[in-house]
Amino acid sequence: MTGAVRKAVFPAAGLGTRFLPATKALPKEMLPLVDKPIIQYGVDEAIASGISDIVIVTGRGKSAIEDHFDVSFELEYLLEARGQKDLLKAVRAISDKVNVAYIRQSQALGLGHAVLRSRDLVGEEAFAVVLADDVIVASTPCLEQLIGIYRTFLAPVVAVMEVPPEHARLYGMVAAEQVSERVFRVLDLVEKPKAGEAPSNLAIIGRYILTPRIFESLACVEPGSGSEIQLTDGLKHLLRTTPLYAYKFEGTRYDAGDKLGFLKATVELALRRADLGPGFREYLRGLSL
Numbered sequence: 001m002t003g004a005v006r007k008a009v010f011p012a013a014g015l016g017t018r019f020l021p022a023t024k025a026l027p028k029e030m031l032p033l034v035d036k037p038i039i040q041y042g043v044d045e046a047i048a049s050g051i052s053d054i055v056i057v058t059g060r061g062k063s064a065i066e067d068h069f070d071v072s073f074e075l076e077y078l079l080e081a082r083g084q085k086d087l088l089k090a091v092r093a094i095s096d097k098v099n100v101a102y103i104r105q106s107q108a109l110g111l112g113h114a115v116l117r118s119r120d121l122v123g124e125e126a127f128a129v130v131l132a133d134d135v136i137v138a139s140t141p142c143l144e145q146l147i148g149i150y151r152t153f154l155a156p157v158v159a160v161m162e163v164p165p166e167h168a169r170l171y172g173m174v175a176a177e178q179v180s181e182r183v184f185r186v187l188d189l190v191e192k193p194k195a196g197e198a199p200s201n202l203a204i205i206g207r208y209i210l211t212p213r214i215f216e217s218l219a220c221v222e223p224g225s226g227s228e229i230q231l232t233d234g235l236k237h238l239l240r241t242t243p244l245y246a247y248k249f250e251g252t253r254y255d256a257g258d259k260l261g262f263l264k265a266t267v268e269l270a271l272r273r274a275d276l277g278p279g280f281r282e283y284l285r286g287l288s289l
C-alpha cells in the first residue's frame with residue numbers, strides 16, 4: 001500500500017431526520033451554507049487535499065446532488081451570453097475539478113453499510129471518507145492533515161476532537177494512547193456510549209482515511225446501535241488485525257446536520273466572507289433581541 005490517497009467516499013444516503021421538515025424533499029447535503037450547498041464544502045476540502053475521484057453514496061430523493069455536480073449546459077450558456085464571467089467560472093469549477101461517481105444505498109442501513117456500498121468503486125487502495133455535515137474550517141484542509149498522518153504510519157486514521165463528557169453520547173468515542181502531540185494509537189472504540197461510559201474525551205468526527213481491509217470488517221459486523229451497521233463497529237473489528245490511529249485535527253468543525261450547528265456555521269462562515277462579512281457584522285451588532 002503506497003501513501004497516495006486519490007479517492008474520497010461521501011456517504012450521503014442518510015434520512016436527515018434532525019433537519020425535518022426541510023429535508024423531507026431536499027437532501028440535507030444540499031442545504032446552503034451562505035451560498036454553497038453543505039456537500040460542496042466537503043468536496044472543495046477534498047480537492048484542496050489532492051483528491052481526484054469522488055464517490056457519493058446516495059439514496060432516494062437525492063438527485064439534486066447529482067444535478068449539482070453535473071454540467072448545467074443551459075445555465076452556462078445563459079451566463080456566457082450575459083457576460084457574467086465570475087458566476088460562470090464558479091459554476092464551471094463545480095463540475096470541472098473532480099471526477100464524481102455515484103452508488104445507491106437503497107435502504108438507510110447505517111453509515112458502515114453506506115461505506116461498504118463503495119467497495120467496488122474504491123478497489124484496492126487507501127481512501128478517504130468525508131461526512132459532509134461536518135464542515136471544517138482550517139488553514140490546512142482537515143483531510144490533507146489526515147493524509148499526512150496516513151503517509152507517516154501507513155495505517156488507517158480517524159479525525160478526533162475533544163468533547164465535554166455530556167456530549168460523548170452523540171459520537172463514536174475512542175480509548176487511545178498518545179503517540180505525539182496530536183496523534184493517538186486507538187485501543188478501543190465505543191459508538192454513542194451511555195452517560196459515564198465514554199473511554200476518553202476524544203470523539204470521532206466525519207473525516208477518515210481507511211484501507212480496503214475495512215470492507216472485510218464491515219461485511220462481518222452485525223447491525224448495532226439503532227439497528228444500523230455502524231462504521232465504528234467496523235473499525236473496532238479492524239482493530240483486531242490492523243493498527244488504527246486517531247488524529248486531533250487543527251481547525252473548527254461545525255455540525256451542519258444539526259439545526260443549531262447549521263445556524264452557527266451559517267453565521268461564522270458569512271462573517272469570514274470578505275464580500276458579506278462587514279455588512280453582516282454590522283447588522284448583527286445592531287440587533288437588539
Ligand code: UTP
Binds near residue numbers: 011013016109110
Ligand atoms: P447521520 O448520523 O448524520 O444520519 O449520518 P442522517 O440520517 O444523515 O441524519 P439524521 O441523524 O437522521 O438527522 C452520518 C452520515 O452518514 C450518512 C449520512 O448521509 C451522513 O453523511 N448515512 C447515514 C448514510 O449514507 N446512510 C445511512 O444509512 C446512514
